[in-house]
Amino acid sequence: xxxxxxxxxxxxxxxxxLLLGVLLIGFALTDGFDLGVGxxxxxxxxxxxxxxxxxxxxxxxxxxxxxxxxxxxxxIFAAWPPLYAVSFSGFxxxxxxxxxxxxxxxxxxxxxxxxxxxxxxxxxxxxxxxxGAVPALIFGVAVGNVLQGxxxxxxxxxMPMYDGAFWWKFITLLNPFALLAGVVSLAxxxxxxxxxxxxxxxxxxxxxxxRYGSVAGVVALVTYALAGVWLAVGIPGYAIVGTAVTDGPxxxxxxxxxxxxxWMSAYAARPWIVVAPVLGFAGIALATLGxxxxxxxxxLLYSKLGIFGVISSVGLTMFPFILPSxxxxxxxxxxxxxxxxxxxxxxxxxxxxxxxxxxxxxxAWVYKVLWGKVTxxxxxxxxxxxx
Amino acid sequence: xxLDIVELSRLQFAMTAMYHFLFVPLTLGLSILVAIMETVYxxxxxxIWRQMxxxxxxLFGINFVLGVATGITMEFQFGMNWSxxxxxxxxxxxxxxxxEGLMAFFMEATFVxxxxxxxxxxxxxxxxxxxxxxxxxxxxxxxxxxxxxGWMQNPVGAEFNPLSMRMEMTSFFEVMFNExxxxxxxxxxxxxxxxxxxxxxxxxxxxxxRGQHFELARRSIAVAAAFGLASAFxxxxxxxxxxxxxxxxxxxxxxxxxxxxxxxxxxxxxxxxGLPDQEARETKYAVHVPYVMGLIGTRSLTTEIPGIDDxxxxxxxxxxxxxxxxxxxxxxxxxxxxxxxxxxxxxEDHSKDLGFAFLLKRYVDDPRLATEEQxxxxxxxxxxxxxxLFWSFxxxxxxxxxxxxxxxxxxxxxxxxxxxxxxxxxxxxVAIIPAPWIAxxxxxxxxxxGRQPWTVDGVLPTAMxxxxxxxxxxxxxxxxxxxxxTVLFIIExxxxxxxxxxxxYMDVTESQEWQRKHELRLQSSGDTAPIPAE
Numbered sequence: 001x002x003x004x005x006x007x008x009x010x011x012x013x014x015x016x017x018l019l020l021g022v023l024l025i026g027f028a029l030t031d032g033f034d035l036g037v038g039x040x041x042x043x044x045x046x047x048x049x050x051x052x053x054x055x056x057x058x059x060x061x062x063x064x065x066x067x068x069x070x071x072x073x074x075x076i077f078a079a080w081p082p083l084y085a086v087s088f089s090g091f092x093x094x095x096x097x098x099x100x101x102x103x104x105x106x107x108x109x110x111x112x113x114x115x116x117x118x119x120x121x122x123x124x125x126x127x128x129x130x131x132g133a134v135p136a137l138i139f140g141v142a143v144g145n146v147l148q149g150x151x152x153x154x155x156x157x158x159m160p161m162y163d164g165a166f167w168w169k170f171i172t173l174l175n176p177f178a179l180l181a182g183v184v185s186l187a188x189x190x191x192x193x194x195x196x197x198x199x200x201x202x203x204x205x206x207x208x209x210x211r212y213g214s215v216a217g218v219v220a221l222v223t224y225a226l227a228g229v230w231l232a233v234g235i236p237g238y239a240i241v242g243t244a245v246t247d248g249p250x251x252x253x254x255x256x257x258x259x260x261x262x263w264m265s266a267y268a269a270r271p272w273i274v275v276a277p278v279l280g281f282a283g284i285a286l287a288t289l290g291x292x293x294x295x296x297x298x299x300l301l302y303s304k305l306g307i308f309g310v311i312s313s314v315g316l317t318m319f320p321f322i323l324p325s326x327x328x329x330x331x332x333x334x335x336x337x338x339x340x341x342x343x344x345x346x347x348x349x350x351x352x353x354x355x356x357x358x359x360x361x362x363x364a365w366v367y368k369v370l371w372g373k374v375t376x377x378x379x380x381x382x383x384x385x386x387x
Numbered sequence: 388x389x390l391d392i393v394e395l396s397r398l399q400f401a402m403t404a405m406y407h408f409l410f411v412p413l414t415l416g417l418s419i420l421v422a423i424m425e426t427v428y429x430x431x432x433x434x435i436w437r438q439m440x441x442x443x444x445x446l447f448g449i450n451f452v453l454g455v456a457t458g459i460t461m462e463f464q465f466g467m468n469w470s471x472x473x474x475x476x477x478x479x480x481x482x483x484x485x486x487e488g489l490m491a492f493f494m495e496a497t498f499v500x501x502x503x504x505x506x507x508x509x510x511x512x513x514x515x516x517x518x519x520x521x522x523x524x525x526x527x528x529x530x531x532x533x534x535x536x537g538w539m540q541n542p543v544g545a546e547f548n549p550l551s552m553r554m555e556m557t558s559f560f561e562v563m564f565n566e567x568x569x570x571x572x573x574x575x576x577x578x579x580x581x582x583x584x585x586x587x588x589x590x591x592x593x594x595x596x597r598g599q600h601f602e603l604a605r606r607s608i609a610v611a612a613a614f615g616l617a618s619a620f621x622x623x624x625x626x627x628x629x630x631x632x633x634x635x636x637x638x639x640x641x642x643x644x645x646x647x648x649x650x651x652x653x654x655x656x657x658x659x660x661g662l663p664d665q666e667a668r669e670t671k672y673a674v675h676v677p678y679v680m681g682l683i684g685t686r687s688l689t690t691e692i693p694g695i696d697d698x699x700x701x702x703x704x705x706x707x708x709x710x711x712x713x714x715x716x717x718x719x720x721x722x723x724x725x726x727x728x729x730x731x732x733x734x735e736d737h738s739k740d741l742g743f744a745f746l747l748k749r750y751v752d753d754p755r756l757a758t759e760e761q762x763x764x765x766x767x768x769x770x771x772x773x774x775x776l777f778w779s780f781x782x783x784x785x786x787x788x789x790x791x792x793x794x795x796x797x798x799x800x801x802x803x804x805x806x807x808x809x810x811x812x813x814x815x816x817v818a819i820i821p822a823p824w825i826a827x828x829x830x831x832x833x834x835x836x837g838r839q840p841w842t843v844d845g846v847l848p849t850a851m852x853x854x855x856x857x858x859x860x861x862x863x864x865x866x867x868x869x870x871x872x873t874v875l876f877i878i879e880x881x882x883x884x885x886x887x888x889x890x891x892y893m894d895v896t897e898s899q900e901w902q903r904k905h906e907l908r909l910q911s912s913g914d915t916a917p918i919p920a921e
Contacts, residue, residue: 061497064493070492089466166859197860250551343559353487359494
């Protein structure tokens with residue numbers, strides 16, 4: 001294969017860094033509202049019928065949405081193998097909690113209304129709540145830890161290692177800054193779920209979704225701003241010493257990295273990236289106003305815009321770092337030293353160019369077919385076939 | 388290397404993978420059977436075929452969701468428990484997993500919602516297309532997963548890069564068209580079709596025994612027996628193809644499955660039964676069938692199949708060659724690639740044996756310092772434990788042939804004996820429902836246990852592939868999975884049984900209305916051929 005040299009290794013790495021962002025954002029925009037609806041379930045639905053309405057707004061689409069997450073995992077494995085190896089084993093028990101929640105959730109959707117017993121349904125409602133709220137929180141906690149640097153090191157064989165007792169590793173993940181980031185993520189996705197429910201429901205479920213959603217929106221705004229200030233003044237950033245080699249072999253130990261200054265120096269070096277946090281604040285603020293005013297389509301769009309801004313602000317601020325190491329800064333994973341090989345990145349790009357447009361097209365078609373509100377009548381009349 | 392962590396990680400992988408594969412084969416096969424039923428509905432307009440589609444579709448859904456949920460565990464587990472593996476071969480192994488998501492799983496999961504929720508929202512044809520897309524998606528999923536797995540068995544299209552300390556892809560086409568993967572794919576999906584056919588047939592036979600839902604049951608048996616019989620042949624033929632592939636790509640696995648310690652003059656005899664003894668290196672009380680092994684394994688009368696003892700001797704040569712590769716690798720790494728051409732050439736000559744030097748890491752940190760005794764030990768480690776392979780393979784094959792017999796019988800009676808099944812046959816149909824699952828699990832066990840001591844054959848030993856976790860980490864997650872998966876299994880079985888007992892929702896007026904119109908149509912066209920009642 002010579003074909004892959006049409007695109008430089010450096011360019012492919014940047015493209016795959018962008019695609020990593022696309023996948024994470026795609027996940028947050030689609031599965032994000034499923035998680036938000038799960039977290040809102042006990043609050044928006046007071047009766048069984050109301051809860052079924054809320055569940056059935058995501059019933060036909062959650063499976064497809066969840067694939068963004070699974071594909072995200074697969075794409076990290078394929079395009080950023082060291083990132084996959086270090087992060088999944090490093091956040092071990094947190095990953096297990098996410099996994100348990102993500103297994104509970106599909107099963108909850110599918111099985112909840114398959115028996116009439118109230119205890120059965122209440123049990124699954126809790127499962128759906130946990131399955132929505134816990135991953136939403138943990139994803140933010142993980143980002144909070146990544147910004148601070150994760151305590152791993154690499155052996156000469158590039159084997160990722162973590163020191164300390166297992167419970168200590170888990171407890172230290174839950175540090176104050178990471179928890180703050182977790183609240184940003186949870187509040188943002190709850191707001192997104194509320195925006196979705198506003199579009200897809202009516203009556204009391206919609207009223208409650210708007211009320212709780214606008215509170216969540218305000219919380220997201222405040223915590224996002226707080227996290228930004230904290231990041232600027234309280235958390236040192238990372239920098240590559242000297243000129244980065246952008247087309248070398250993927251070996252993190254070949255570059256020298258120091259902890260210095262602040263992540264915020266990225267805004268001095270690349271002023272245009274300020275667009276991302278501005279979109280984040282504006283999107284969330286407009287979505288919050290939209291929830292209060294009861295606007296439907298535009299609220300969901302603003303909510304998406306806000307999430308897009310918040311997630312891209314993290315990536316753009318850290319570039320070229322992906323997963324810095326607090327224990328052994330040289331081992332930090334960057335865009336330039338933790339990708340797949342030139343050929344693999346090229347092959348995967350061709351696959352993405354073929355399939356991502358198809359995925360977007362048929363997903364859009366499915367949403368179009370399902371367009372319209374879910375009502376209590378829909379649920380009671382089709383009690384056997386819906387969730 | 389802490390063996391506890393290796394053993395616990397293996398146990399967890401085996402458990403979660405085998406649990407995942409309780410749901411996968413039914414998804415693979417039932418998606419196609421349901422799509423066939425709906426096709427008949429759209430072509431004939433007969434309401435009963437839609438009712439069948441919906442009924443089997445409900446059971447499909449209960450099963451599908453656990454297949455999806457437990458699949459997430461598989462996707463996570465490589466990174467969580469096998470982080471060195473993920474680093475070392477992610478460049479190749481990750482690609483088919485990601486393509487599986489892009490090409491197959493996305494399609495399957497996006498359309499499965501419409502399959503359940505779209506009956507009122509879509510035209511008949513559009514809904515049929517959705518159903519087929521779900522079926523095609525789930526089968527393409529299997530293709531890419533087996534390409535990934537096939538690469539672990541036969542790692543083609545890749546080479547080691549000393550600077551990034553990992554395997555990197557050299558040819559995507561070799562990875563994709565790996566003969567091992569292609570044979571495994573058809574073998575595995577066919578096994579899924581057999582599983583679903585036996586399931587549909589068994590549940591229908593149970594209805595017949597109870598005198599319920601006869602119209603649904605007889606049509607379901609007709610479809611399942613025909614589809615299942617063709618698939619059962621396919622399983623055996625492609626299983627044979629896998630065996631043939633193994634004679635050149637995985638000689639040790641094949642020799643272990645056969646309990647064949649010494650190389651025999653061609654054509655080798657096949658050991659039908661016997662008691663393999665790992666210590667004594669012989670298979671006791673063996674019952675042999677002459678020529679058969681040579682014919683299956685090589686498709687010739689003159690090609691030899693090496694026995695375990697010869698393969699161990701070959702492994703020893705490769706361990707020694709691997710030590711040379713390791714030494715060159717250390718020099719290259721030390722100098723960050725700036726070494727003489729001589730060292731580079733030495734490394735290239737020996738790099739395909741590097742994995743064999745890693746086998747020594749169980750005994751000594753630096754393979755260059757290994758003693759003679761340790762080299763012999765490492766070479767012996769290339770032999771998997773023989774007796775479980777020997778027996779699980781034989782049981783799997785027996786079950787595989789029995790499906791041909793049972794499905795063949797039902798096929799004949801359904802087509803030429805007017806569906807007059809004796810009660811013993813119906814009872815047999817119910818009794819064999821679990822058998823395809825047992826056969827499928829045994830098949831995976833044979834494939835993966837037979838690959839030991841490697842995760843990637845000849846490239847990376849299992850003991851080196853794990854994450855550096857603590858025993859407590861692994862104990863917590865293992866206990867969590869056992870508890871969690873047991874509860875989910877009980878819930879799933881409970882729902883399956885509930886919905887099977889409940890049976891299909893039959894709209895009698897709708898069926899009668901269709902029948903009336905159908906007779907009118909026949910009269911007006913002058914065709915008076917009798918048709919079966921609805």
